[in-house]
Amino acid sequence: MVTSASGPILQGSSALTQFILAPNPGPMSLEGTNSYVLRPADGGAAVVVDPGPLDEDHLRALAGAGHVELILVTHRHADHTAGSARLSELTGAPVRAADPGHCHGGGTPLSDGEPIHAAGLEIRVLATPGHTSDSVCFHLPDDGPQGTVLTGDTILGRGTTMLDYPDGRLGDYLASLDRLEMIGAATVLPAHGPVLPSLETITRAYRDHRQERLAQIRAALDRLGRDAAIGAVTDAVYSDVEPSVRRAAEMSVAAQLDYLRGESGLR
Known part of the structure; x- marks a missing residue:
């Protein structure tokens, strides 16, 4: 987490956004969760996206970034949602998520395609299931010349992201990548890791990576048999994976096997 003598600090990410890095680094969260603060160029009220973990210093820094009018979450995982109810208490702002179980303070569930007008900003909700079934992205079309997308x-x-199978599904994820690619060269504001310059470029790279993995799994099944266990396929395809992310690799393999063993059979 980036801090000063007074605590966690805001870092710039785009014309209309800043973020505070949460103190939760790890194999899956990279340096930590990027909790974004969205507000117009002339200041005023703000929207917080992904409050992050239940860490009081982090949440108070977000609450102190300005008058928080609304809190949004991209998906259900605790490194994004655990602090949301507490941030709602600190600010009085409602929390909205696709999953009603993660709405607090009078917040209502998000709907795909819904335009949100809050803190003087236009935020478009995009349902992007795959990582989890409730994953959404937030498009800020007026944030810079190409706009930005908060991708969770x-x-x-x-x-690359893992698929939290069986809740997350590869077919859904590939469809979500197709949808995001259509937005074009928007700047990518991810929940973990650095800002990326082109949504269109990164979605294509992600799709290529998935197709390469599917080819590797097909080859492994040719060697091991069509009914090979998830662990055996993981050993064959992710032979160099670190033990700390072994479970994530197995879930991704399970998602890919489910995709290949779908209605059309192994492809």
């Missing part, structure tokens, strides 16, 4: 864990600033 659907697209990371470094590496």
